[in-house]
Amino acid sequence: MLTVSNLSVQFGKRVLFDEVNTKFVQGNCYGIIGANGAGKSTFLKILSGKMDPTSGHVHLELGKRMSVLTQDHYAFDNHPVLETVVMGNKELFKIKAEIDALYADYSDENMEKIGEFQVQFEEMDGWNAESNAAAMLSNLGIKEDLHYSSMSELDGKQKVRILLAQALFGNPDVLIMDEPTNDLDFETIAWLENFLANYDNTVIVVSHDRHFLDAVCTHISDIDFGKINHYSGNYTFWYESSQLAAKQRAQRNKKAEDKKKELEEFIRRFSANVAKSKQATSRKKMIEKLNVDEIKPSSRRYPAIIFKAEREAGDQILNVEGLSIATEEEVLFKDIDINLNRGDKVAFISKNSKAVSAFYQIITENKKANSGKFNWGVTTTQSYLPLDNSAYFQDGSLNLIDWLRQYAQTEEEREEVFLRGFLGKMIFSGEEALKKSNVLSGGEKVRCMLSRMMMKRANILLLDEPTNHLDLESIQALNNSLINFKGTILFTTHDHEFAQTVANRIIELTPNGIIDRYASFDEYLADPKVKELRERMYV
Numbered sequence: 001m002l003t004v005s006n007l008s009v010q011f012g013k014r015v016l017f018d019e020v021n022t023k024f025v026q027g028n029c030y031g032i033i034g035a036n037g038a039g040k041s042t043f044l045k046i047l048s049g050k051m052d053p054t055s056g057h058v059h060l061e062l063g064k065r066m067s068v069l070t071q072d073h074y075a076f077d078n079h080p081v082l083e084t085v086v087m088g089n090k091e092l093f094k095i096k097a098e099i100d101a102l103y104a105d106y107s108d109e110n111m112e113k114i115g116e117f118q119v120q121f122e123e124m125d126g127w128n129a130e131s132n133a134a135a136m137l138s139n140l141g142i143k144e145d146l147h148y149s150s151m152s153e154l155d156g157k158q159k160v161r162i163l164l165a166q167a168l169f170g171n172p173d174v175l176i177m178d179e180p181t182n183d184l185d186f187e188t189i190a191w192l193e194n195f196l197a198n199y200d201n202t203v204i205v206v207s208h209d210r211h212f213l214d215a216v217c218t219h220i221s222d223i224d225f226g227k228i229n230h231y232s233g234n235y236t237f238w239y240e241s242s243q244l245a246a247k248q249r250a251q252r253n254k255k256a257e258d259k260k261k262e263l264e265e266f267i268r269r270f271s272a273n274v275a276k277s278k279q280a281t282s283r284k285k286m287i288e289k290l291n292v293d294e295i296k297p298s299s300r301r302y303p304a305i306i307f308k309a310e311r312e313a314g315d316q317i318l319n320v321e322g323l324s325i326a327t328e329e330e331v332l333f334k335d336i337d338i339n340l341n342r343g344d345k346v347a348f349i350s351k352n353s354k355a356v357s358a359f360y361q362i363i364t365e366n367k368k369a370n371s372g373k374f375n376w377g378v379t380t381t382q383s384y385l386p387l388d389n390s391a392y393f394q395d396g397s398l399n400l401i402d403w404l405r406q407y408a409q410t411e412e413e414r415e416e417v418f419l420r421g422f423l424g425k426m427i428f429s430g431e432e433a434l435k436k437s438n439v440l441s442g443g444e445k446v447r448c449m450l451s452r453m454m455m456k457r458a459n460i461l462l463l464d465e466p467t468n469h470l471d472l473e474s475i476q477a478l479n480n481s482l483i484n485f486k487g488t489i490l491f492t493t494h495d496h497e498f499a500q501t502v503a504n505r506i507i508e509l510t511p512n513g514i515i516d517r518y519a520s521f522d523e524y525l526a527d528p529k530v531k532e533l534r535e536r537m538y539v
């Protein structure tokens, strides 16, 4: 139904796609996976016509409609909520706009045109558009009193739901989504999983979320080496079989190595033998061939993420007293007291993700609390990975070397050689270090932000959802580095494994104070007393 022919994409010397030929078949859900920077978002932009490939074509069957989940949460800020949803069906919205314009300029001639448009409008179930949109919004938890509000008045979590409704509106034949679960809470992710699992039309979705991929995909499309390969089954099935394939390849490789040794032995033994030298030479050629034939390793790489503190912090880390913050609609947290000790690795959690982000913003002085105070120990230094990093990448004139240089601490670190070495370890080698900071993929931006943090050599790390956008290799590298870090960590993550392996203390922020336990994440969740508190403290 959706066909890609001879597609190639190149940025400078970097080849993202090389003569890709592939098809997306009606009714399947394709999970697109691949390393950060492999070209997943670029591929989706090409499918949806937002970007032209270097060469090749994309063809959508005649009469089929495609829709894309917008990632820009501010794109519809000037529109009312309900209208934003209806705009998801572009054609319908266009006809409605034509009719409205013709009515505004009323004449007999226009009356005829209006009639024609109205027939089309009716065929597209236009009269029910608003009520259908309203039903959809209500399903997604957007209450009716918000349907006529302007998008700009809503918070991020609500916007995501509305943009989802927009993408799903009018039942598109192909639905395209790029990392849709990133800004969603568990509840909405579960809703989306359930929705997509029962959705009949074609879905093409990029995600690094294993649970989500397993729940929704009928096929996995792996982007590697400039090609796209479809495998039927969900993510776990793909992962298990690809591990098996890799093992088999490794075994075959071992055999090749054995063979190579055998051959070398053969050459050594017979090279002196003039009578057999001719044979030895031809075997030598075979050895060269064997080298060339070595298996191609996966192009996924692990960044070298290492956090080292310049100096150790003293005993005083962070003291928080009576801190409270509320938005116009809700109390995020109230009257919290926290005392952090050196070496604490605290997972901050809350049923309301805004509460946690607000907490980080307050203690890094990016936001003011309504009341209360906090004090960092004098020997502490902090580095912070915010949830939203867009402000750091607005200046598109900087290449990655210059971008990182902004955060250098010493003369040596300002040197190009140093910066290049640093970037190389974070998998931006050679030419890659010269690209502009505003073309980076989502995961690449996070890798840059982590580099910035590493250069700061702080003894306190604050990380708000660091695994968002990262590929599995980078998540693993980051996970290990936090386990090994000697300082104090305050972090928040949706990744269960990550929380369980890093945290030795859990602090839950609620509208009625905190729940605070020295425990692993699993112990915390299983604790019956905690369960009881959780039930009481959110009301």
Ligand SMILES: Nc1ncnc2c1ncn2[C@@H]1O[C@H](COP(=O)(O)OP(=O)(O)OP(=O)(O)O)[C@@H](O)[C@H]1O
Binding pocket: 011, 012, 016, 034, 035, 036, 037, 038, 039, 040, 041, 042, 043, 435, 439, 440, 441, 442, 443, 444, 469, 471
């Ligand atoms: N205009 C451009 N010029 C140069 N390089 C570019 C340009 N646009 C994108 N790139 C590079 O192309 C690569 C692919 O980017 P893309 O956003 O498609 O990656 P992705 O697979 O979606 O990664 P992620 O998992 O991090 O979201 C990246 O390395 C990116 O830096």
Ligand SMILES: [Mg+2]
Binding pocket: 040, 041, 042, 178, 441, 442, 443
């Ligand atoms: Mg991307």
